[in-house]
Amino acid sequence: MGGQIGSATVVAGRSTKEAIRDAALQLFASKGFDHSSLREVADAVGITKASLYYHYASKVDLLVAIIEPMFDEVRDQVERLDDLPATPENVREVIRERLHSTLANRQVGALCMRDTVAIVNALGNRYPDIIELHHRMCRWMAGPGADDDTLLRAAAAMQVLSTAMMSQEIVPATDVDHVETTLLNAALGVLYPPR
Template sequence: MGAPVVSGSVAAGRSTKDAIREAALQLFSTKGFDHSSLREVADAVGITKASLYYHYASKVDLLIAIIEPMFDELRAQVDGLDELEHTPENVRRMIRERLRSTLANRHVGALCMRDTVAIVNALGNRYPDLIELHHRTCRWLAGPGADADTLLRAAAAMQVLSTAMISPEIVPGTDTAQVEETLLDAALGVLYPAR
């Protein structure tokens, strides 16, 4: 079977770099990073492989261009926690913001979940920074002076949010607002269990 066609040629109003990233994301998501070629990406966009190399020097560079905006957004969200007072309202707001970000990037997130080894290899020395962002988020969610149980609940609540990445496979056709509300309630239920 041939590569999925994203546009056949670069559409007006959309940059070649954007078209390449979209085609690559679609291919990497359906075939996997290792089983997709730059030739297939170029064909899906309707450009030559040489033209693709003008924009991205390698398949790893292309993968980084796909995933880095999501990680930059995550970094900005986590850095913003330093200024945010730990209150139940702010916890709910932060979880909702993270959930909306995850839903908006769910195709990239699903790729990250499926091709974890390729992602870790592509990120190289940036991967520990990503792990630290996750730990900072969990510590903030747990609150000042949190005990081990609360820290574990905070980490589990974050795992609930990752379900957004695979929600199209679990509940295809479900309204995004419903997915958001269900996962928000689930994450808060894990974080603040009824006693």
């Protein structure tokens, strides 16, 4: 049973807006963005489609509301790198932080991996900014004055981190901490290969 707090209805301890976002994430992740309808989202929350439109003007707006917080976290992390030296200890901590965040948002990450075209279209002119954030993190991980090989290893280490997005499907019974440790060690092994 929902109650009113300000202008948002509370559904089982969550606002209607949060409940819509959570239901949409479940549907988009299981069925795909293009194969899910706003009617299904509204039904999953127990509201009318008109009520859903009160909170989100379109399915694309709803998709953006789902994925944007994850990209905001990446942006915040990359912005903090400007004042942080790229020492091996700092690189390890930044990679660990990135993995921890990605694993906490695995369902969103898996959606991004599966529905890349829908994500790129939804983000529109913001997509190049996201690519630039990725490049900035790679350059920071490689360190100042890095040669081509080191830059390529940094980019490859970032690809290792992206495995976290699909880790629940790859190893569904594996503990999240184990996944984080394994991918952290793999990324560091790519970035700093044994001599």
